[in-house]
Amino acid sequence: EADIYQTPRYLVIGTGKKITLECSQTMGHDKMYWYQQDPGMELHLIHYSYGVNSTEKGDLSSESTVSRIRTEHFPLTLESARPSHTSQYLCASSERQGLGNTIYFGEGSWLTVV
Amino acid sequence: GENVEQHPSTLSVQEGDSAVIKCTYSDSASNYFPWYKQELGKRPQLIIDIRSNVGEKKDQRIAVTLNKTAKHFSLHITETQPEDSAVYFCAGSNFGNEKLTFGTGTRLTIIP
Numbered sequence: 001e002a003d004i005y006q007t008p009r010y011l012v013i014g015t016g017k018k019i020t021l022e023c024s025q026t027m028g029h030d031k032m033y034w035y036q037q038d039p040g041m042e043l044h045l046i047h048y049s050y051g052v053n054s055t056e057k058g059d060l061s062s063e064s065t066v067s068r069i070r071t072e073h074f075p076l077t078l079e080s081a082r083p084s085h086t087s088q089y090l091c092a093s094s095e096r097q098g099l100g101n102t103i104y105f106g107e108g109s110w111l112t113v114v
Numbered sequence: 115g116e117n118v119e120q121h122p123s124t125l126s127v128q129e130g131d132s133a134v135i136k137c138t139y140s141d142s143a144s145n146y147f148p149w150y151k152q153e154l155g156k157r158p159q160l161i162i163d164i165r166s167n168v169g170e171k172k173d174q175r176i177a178v179t180l181n182k183t184a185k186h187f188s189l190h191i192t193e194t195q196p197e198d199s200a201v202y203f204c205a206g207s208n209f210g211n212e213k214l215t216f217g218t219g220t221r222l223t224i225i226p
Binding site: 040041042043045048059090101102103104105106107108 | 115146148152154156157158159160163201203207213214215216218219221
């Protein structure tokens with residue numbers, strides 16, 4: 001199984017604060033993703049990257065931004081957090097295996113904005 | 115783009131009985147269909163996947179079937195156990211796109 005590390009795992013911050021969620025993977029996967037998920041609900045793709053210096057917006061509009069300067073690192077930043085940003089953020093990476101694109105998830109970062 | 119629909123949204127099954135979750139997809143070019151299990155408070159984890167060159171795949175108590183003509187695929191869990199309780203997500207993608215589209219999830223509860 002892929003090793004994907006997310007920090008912080010849990011964070012409570014005040015409205016208007018800037019926050020960066022860190023994500024690193026040690027498997028050398030080219031593709032990385034950020035999903036937003038409320039507990040037990042749908043997985044919404046908000047950002048993805050197919051390699052260094054490549055980033056794309058996902059299916060769900062998000063006020064967050066991402067960068068991909070190194071293959072193993074894919075941080076997500078909120079410049080000014082709001083209560084509506086309260087959610088779980090899941091980082092993921094993938095490698096191609098024959099036909100298909102197996103995705104491995106990190107343990108998630110739970111963000112609460114008060 | 116791809117659209118994946120998943121049914122039912124919730125499912126309760128007596129322990130020992132079978133559970134079936136169904137998904138349909140819209141893009142006939144899709145050729146990879148994984149299933150993820152997400153236990154309470156944990157990350158989604160891949161439990162089984164199927165590619166378009168086969169119609170069925172089994173792994174112990176879990177099986178997945180694919181009907182390319184009808185554009186639907188299903189997850190079958192036999193002899194259900196309490197640890198099968200979780201949210202299950204289906205997904206689909208095509209080789210060119212490489213971006214998974216997830217279904218809306220099914221909350222499976224196994225009743226002891």
